Amino acid sequence: MPEEGPAAEPRAPADPAAGAAPSRAEALKGLRGTAADFSSVRSGRIVAEGISRAGGATINVFQGDFAVYGGFTAGGGRTAGRRPGRRPTPVRLADVEYYVEPAGFESGVDTLDTQNLVIFTGKLRSGRRSQALATVRRVLECAKLDLVVHELGDEVLGDPTWRVPHARCGLLVEDRQGRAESVDDTWLTLVAERLRDQGSFLVVATGPVRGTLATAPKRADYVVTVDLPDPMEIVRRRVLGEQPWLSPADLDDRLAGTELAELLDEREGPEFATRAANAVIGALRKDSDLAEAVARLRDPRDQVQEWLDSEPDVADIAFVFATAVLEGASYLHVADAAVALYRRIGTSKATTTPRYLRALTRQRSWIEYVEHVDGPPLVRFRHANLRPVVLALTWFEFDGAREAILAWLTAQAQHDDVEVRTRAAVAAGMLSTNDFGHGMHSYLKTWAASPSATLRLSAAWGLNVAGQVSDHADTVWAYLEQWADLVRYDANARDLPATAALALGGPLGAANPARALRVLRVLVCDGDWGFLAAAASTAHMLLEEGRVSEVLDALTDWTDPTAAEEPLAKALTMFTYAAAAQGADRPVLLLSAARFRDELAELWGRALNHMDVHEQALEGLRTWVRVADRDPTVRDDVLLMLAGVADRDHRDYDQLLHALRDWATDPDDPSAAADDFRRELSEAGELLDEPDVQPDLGDYRAVPDAGRITRTAP
Incomplete structure (x- = not known):
C-alpha cells in the first residue's frame, strides 16, 4: 500500500529552487500541444489492445536455474564441483524404439564406429540423449555385439585416469553439468x-561446445x-507403433483436424513431440476428442520455460x-530495440549485430512477421x-x-515515437x-516522479495496465x-500529482469515472x-x-458561478479544450450534442461570459x-446547441450573432x-411579437427536412 501523506498539514510554501508554478498565460500557451500529446487517441488504443490481448492473465513464476551463453550468464547458477563416482547402470534401449533419425544421423554412427568415442552436442531438450542411444545401438548391432549399454557418471569426462569398466558393450555419459x-x-x-x-563404444551427450573442448584441435x-x-514424424511413428490398427493415411486425416502441425512448428523439440504423441495415443485409446486433447498441449509457461532451458544466446533473448515489450510495433522498431538491449546485456566484444529478419523469414516460430499493404511490417507473438x-x-x-x-x-518508455513508448508502458504495467x-x-x-x-505519461499508462x-x-x-492530495500541502509537489491526473484518463478512470473525477477535482480546485x-x-x-x-x-458542478475565481477559470478552460478537442473526425462532444444540448449550452454560456x-x-x-462547413450532417446538432446558448440570455444571443457574422464574412x-x-x-x-423580450429559443427545434429552426406551436 502507498505511504500515508500528511494530508492534514498546512500547505508548504513553494521552494524557489524548484521553479515557480506556471501562470495562467503560460498554462494556456502550452495547453493545445501538451494536452494533445497527453490525450493521444493512438496511445489509448494501444493500451486497450494490450489489456485485451493479455486477457487479465498473470502467472506465478518460480525461479529456477539455467545458463544463457553468448557472453551473458544469468539465473541462480550451478555448482561445478565433482560428485562422487557412481556405479554403471544399465540403460533401456527400448526407449529409442520409435526413434526418428535426423539428417546427419549417419555421421554420428560413422564417428563412433571408427573412433569408439563420439560426443553429441546440442541444446537441452534437443534429443541429444536419444541420438546418442540410437547411435550406440546401431553400432552394437553392426558389430554383432549384445545390445548392452551402461550409463556412467559425468565425472569420467576430462579424467585421464579413467578406465573402461566393461568390455564389448556400449557406454553412455549424459553431461548435465558441463x-x-x-x-x-x-x-x-x-x-x-x-x-x-x-571393444567398447562410448557416447557422450552434452551441451553446446565450449571451454577446452571448443579449442581442442582433434574435436572435429x-x-x-x-x-x-x-517432430511430426516422431508423432506418427510413436502413434502407429502403439496403435497398429491405425493406417498412416487415417492418422494423417485425424491429425489434420487439430492444431498439432502449428504446435510442432512452434515447439519442434523431440521431447515435446513425444509428449504430443502420448496425448494423441491417450485420446485414441479413450475415443475422446482428439482436437481438444491436442489443444490442451498449448501451455505458454511451459513453452517459454522450454525456450529458456534451451540455453538461448543473448541475441535471441534480446x-x-x-x-x-513492443509487441505490435513495426519490425524496425522491434529490431532497433532488440539491438539496443543486446548491447546492454551482452559482454561480447564483437562488432557485428544480430540479423533478426533473416531468422524470422527462414523459419516459422512463435513470433510472427506480419506484412501489411497499408503500413510497415509488424512483429508480434503468434x-x-x-x-x-x-x-x-x-x-x-x-x-x-x-x-x-x-x-x-x-529508454523505450521515453522514446520519441508514441507507438514505442506506449507499448513499453504497457509492458511495464504487465511486469x-x-x-x-x-x-x-x-x-x-x-x-x-520524473521531470x-x-x-x-508512460508511468500513467503503466499504472492503468497494472490496475x-x-x-x-x-x-x-x-x-x-x-x-493528487500532495497539492494540498506541498506546493513543490508537481510531478506525482501530474502523473495521477494523467492516469485518471485511462481505463481505470473510464471504469470508475466518479472516483476519477473526484480525484481530478482536487487538482483543479486545489x-x-x-x-x-x-x-x-x-x-x-x-x-x-x-x-x-x-x-x-x-x-x-465545478463551474458554478459561486465557485472561487481560479478554480472556476480552470474548469471552464478545461471545458473549452475538451469541447473543441478532436476525436476521429470531429470534436468528441459534437457526437453527443443532441443528447446533452442543455448541459452543453449552459457550459458554453458560462465560458462565453467569463472574461478570461x-x-x-x-x-x-x-x-x-467549421465541422458543419465540412459535414452538413452535423448542422442540425450544431444549430440546436447554438440555439440553446442563445436562449440563456440576450447577451449570449447578441454575442453569438456577432461572432457568426464575423466568421461568415471572414475574408480569409x-x-x-x-x-x-x-x-x-x-x-x-x-x-417574436415583442422585440425587447429575450427570445425563447429553447422552443425552437430543428426540422430535419428543412435544416432550419422552427418555432413549435404553443
Whole structure:
C-alpha cells in the first residue's frame, strides 16, 4: 500500500529552487500541444489492445536455474564441483524404439564406429540423449555385439585416469553439468585407445561446445552436433507403433483436424513431440476428442520455460524480450530495440549485430512477421498469451541483467515515437503485476516522479495496465489519490500529482469515472495552473471513453458561478479544450450534442461570459462551425446547441450573432455554415411579437427536412 501523506498539514510554501508554478498565460500557451500529446487517441488504443490481448492473465513464476551463453550468464547458477563416482547402470534401449533419425544421423554412427568415442552436442531438450542411444545401438548391432549399454557418471569426462569398466558393450555419459568443457586432445586420444582395446563404444551427450573442448584441435574427429528430427514424424511413428490398427493415411486425416502441425512448428523439440504423441495415443485409446486433447498441449509457461532451458544466446533473448515489450510495433522498431538491449546485456566484444529478419523469414516460430499493404511490417507473438509470460519469466530469471534491462526499458518508455513508448508502458504495467511493490518502487513511481512529461505519461499508462490486468486496482487507486492530495500541502509537489491526473484518463478512470473525477477535482480546485494540461487531457480521454454524462456533470458542478475565481477559470478552460478537442473526425462532444444540448449550452454560456475564458470559448464554437462547413450532417446538432446558448440570455444571443457574422464574412476563411446559423437565429428572434423580450429559443427545434429552426406551436 502507498505511504500515508500528511494530508492534514498546512500547505508548504513553494521552494524557489524548484521553479515557480506556471501562470495562467503560460498554462494556456502550452495547453493545445501538451494536452494533445497527453490525450493521444493512438496511445489509448494501444493500451486497450494490450489489456485485451493479455486477457487479465498473470502467472506465478518460480525461479529456477539455467545458463544463457553468448557472453551473458544469468539465473541462480550451478555448482561445478565433482560428485562422487557412481556405479554403471544399465540403460533401456527400448526407449529409442520409435526413434526418428535426423539428417546427419549417419555421421554420428560413422564417428563412433571408427573412433569408439563420439560426443553429441546440442541444446537441452534437443534429443541429444536419444541420438546418442540410437547411435550406440546401431553400432552394437553392426558389430554383432549384445545390445548392452551402461550409463556412467559425468565425472569420467576430462579424467585421464579413467578406465573402461566393461568390455564389448556400449557406454553412455549424459553431461548435465558441463563437464565436457574440460575435455582436451589428451583425454580424447587416451579414452579412444582404451575403448578400442576393450571393444567398447562410448557416447557422450552434452551441451553446446565450449571451454577446452571448443579449442581442442582433434574435436572435429569426435564431436557431432545434434540435428533435430522431424517432430511430426516422431508423432506418427510413436502413434502407429502403439496403435497398429491405425493406417498412416487415417492418422494423417485425424491429425489434420487439430492444431498439432502449428504446435510442432512452434515447439519442434523431440521431447515435446513425444509428449504430443502420448496425448494423441491417450485420446485414441479413450475415443475422446482428439482436437481438444491436442489443444490442451498449448501451455505458454511451459513453452517459454522450454525456450529458456534451451540455453538461448543473448541475441535471441534480446529479440524475444524486445518483441514482448513492443509487441505490435513495426519490425524496425522491434529490431532497433532488440539491438539496443543486446548491447546492454551482452559482454561480447564483437562488432557485428544480430540479423533478426533473416531468422524470422527462414523459419516459422512463435513470433510472427506480419506484412501489411497499408503500413510497415509488424512483429508480434503468434498467440497473445505468450507476451505476459515472456515478460514475467525473463524479468524474474535474469537476476544479473535486471538493472540493465530496466535502463533499456526506461529508454523505450521515453522514446520519441508514441507507438514505442506506449507499448513499453504497457509492458511495464504487465511486469509489475507479478510483484507490484517491486514494480512500483523500481520503476513506476520513479517514472511518475520524473521531470520528463513523456516518462510520467508512460508511468500513467503503466499504472492503468497494472490496475486492469491484475487484482491491484485498489492499490493503484490509493497511490493516485495520495499523489493528487500532495497539492494540498506541498506546493513543490508537481510531478506525482501530474502523473495521477494523467492516469485518471485511462481505463481505470473510464471504469470508475466518479472516483476519477473526484480525484481530478482536487487538482483543479486545489492545484495551480500547472496541472491544467493534464486535467484537460484527462477530461478529453474520459469523453473519448464515452463518459460524457459524468464529465459534463462534474464540469457543471465545478463551474458554478459561486465557485472561487481560479478554480472556476480552470474548469471552464478545461471545458473549452475538451469541447473543441478532436476525436476521429470531429470534436468528441459534437457526437453527443443532441443528447446533452442543455448541459452543453449552459457550459458554453458560462465560458462565453467569463472574461478570461471568452476567447477560448469562441474558438471552440468556431471549431464546431467549421465541422458543419465540412459535414452538413452535423448542422442540425450544431444549430440546436447554438440555439440553446442563445436562449440563456440576450447577451449570449447578441454575442453569438456577432461572432457568426464575423466568421461568415471572414475574408480569409468565410464560413457558409456560420452565415446559415446567423440567419436562422436572427429569423427566430424576429418572429417574436415583442422585440425587447429575450427570445425563447429553447422552443425552437430543428426540422430535419428543412435544416432550419422552427418555432413549435404553443
